[in-house]
Amino acid sequence: MRRIAQERPEDLWEIEQLFDLTFAPGRTALSSYQLRGDSPPIAELCMCLRDDFDVIVGAIRYWPIRIATDHGDVDALLLGPVAVHPTRQGEGIAAELILESLAIARARGWARVVLVGDAPYYRRFGFTRAPIQLPRPTNPERVLAKALVKGAMEGVAGKALPPANLKERADRP
């Protein structure tokens, strides 16, 4: 029976293989990786789906970011990467991972989620284009966001940055 579970340290190798398989070479040069830096993902939101043979066929990760708005910084989640093995795409696996992890994020008090992706896919989960600037090169049309709490995206526009604690760390001599 297929099942979703939180990613464990021992799953790392299998999940990295899955990301290498599904994304083009050089994925770590993508702009979203610049925001993640060396910071670890949010463990409780990183999930994988195992199939009947106990093989990981889908995975999703999240990182914390902040958005510098005119009214001050706000925290947000950066969704991604999310990937499903090519032989298992179209079965609703990514949808399960996205919906389950978003439900946990909401329950843990996160208010908003940002991602870089295809609007035709993510709009089914309530993601819409957002005026948030990610590091270059990012196509602004692919920057999408979703409020997990009513109104949490209202007036949220600005530059996406690593979380404040990382900045403090970087600023330290």
Ligand SMILES: CC(C)(COP(=O)(O)OP(=O)(O)OC[C@H]1O[C@@H](n2cnc3c(N)ncnc32)[C@H](O)[C@@H]1OP(=O)(O)O)[C@@H](O)C(=O)NCCC(=O)NCCS
């Ligand atoms: C995108 C991805 C995660 C979707 O996983 P999945 O488990 O196949 O997705 P689901 O089964 O939940 O949804 C499948 C549906 O989404 C559609 N879909 C998939 N990718 C899409 C895209 N980029 N744009 C529009 N629709 C898309 C499929 O056509 C299918 O439509 P249908 O329900 O009408 O048949 C998977 O294709 C993948 O791993 N791709 C490579 C890595 C990648 O691009 N990740 C996303 C980075 S933002």
